[in-house]
Amino acid sequence: QKEVEQDPGPLSVPEGAIVSLNCTYSNSAFQYFMWYRQYSRKGPELLMYTYSSGNKEDGRFTAQVDKSSKYISLFIRDSQPSDSATYLCAFSTQGGSEKLVFGKGTKLTVNP
Amino acid sequence: KAGVTQTPRYLIKTRGQQVTLSCSPISGHRSVSWYQQTPGQGLQFLFEYFSETQRNKGNFPGRFSGRQFSNSRSEMNVSTLELGDSALYLCASSRGRGPYGYTFGSGTRLTVV
Numbered sequence: 470q471k472e473v474e475q476d477p478g479p480l481s482v483p484e485g486a487i488v489s490l491n492c493t494y495s496n497s498a499f500q501y502f503m504w505y506r507q508y509s510r511k512g513p514e515l516l517m518y519t520y521s522s523g524n525k526e527d528g529r530f531t532a533q534v535d536k537s538s539k540y541i542s543l544f545i546r547d548s549q550p551s552d553s554a555t556y557l558c559a560f561s562t563q564g565g566s567e568k569l570v571f572g573k574g575t576k577l578t579v580n581p
Numbered sequence: 582k583a584g585v586t587q588t589p590r591y592l593i594k595t596r597g598q599q600v601t602l603s604c605s606p607i608s609g610h611r612s613v614s615w616y617q618q619t620p621g622q623g624l625q626f627l628f629e630y631f632s633e634t635q636r637n638k639g640n641f642p643g644r645f646s647g648r649q650f651s652n653s654r655s656e657m658n659v660s661t662l663e664l665g666d667s668a669l670y671l672c673a674s675s676r677g678r679g680p681y682g683y684t685f686g687s688g689t690r691l692t693v694v
Contacts (some may be wrong), residue, residue: 489671499679500646501679501680503680503681510687510688511687512671512673512685512687512688513624513685514681514685519652520679524651551683553677557624561680567612567631567636567637567675567677567680568614568626568629568637568639568681569616569624569680570626571623571624571625572623573622573623573624574624
């Protein structure tokens, strides 16, 4: 079983749509949950992070973590063409480990 | 504020050669990590350095090595290049206090022919 599973898409939505991106994981030691956004020809940039189950909201973005199901989601409300990018989930364990384990990314296109 | 700088941006090498990639972290950041990104495997952790010491290492062969200098700049080296080493190599820096503070560079695109 892979440590992290993420649907690669691609996902194409009209402007203004609600986007749902998901990852499942198998490593119970993961305690930190992150979403990164990567534009073409750029490095990933951190969008959101959390370490607890439940929802965390930041503007149009909501990160959701369900530790019991080992499932995390990122919701984008009122999606914009500028949201077109690859979205990567990332995980880390406790103990100061600086190793991040990434999903393979979901490519999102928001059409005007 | 200056971001993470990786040089060169693009590189073409021949199988069997070796290559050195460079990363200059954000000022004040003491942790530098390296990742390999390929379409098939995604982003995979190579190693992490903090204050010139390797603190963590991923599952890559010994052909992949790195080091960090006293000014926190880091280099990674790949010897005896294989076609499968073609990838985007990303460097990320942080203050080294937890997994949230990473800033990634734009990467070095390595093509092995």
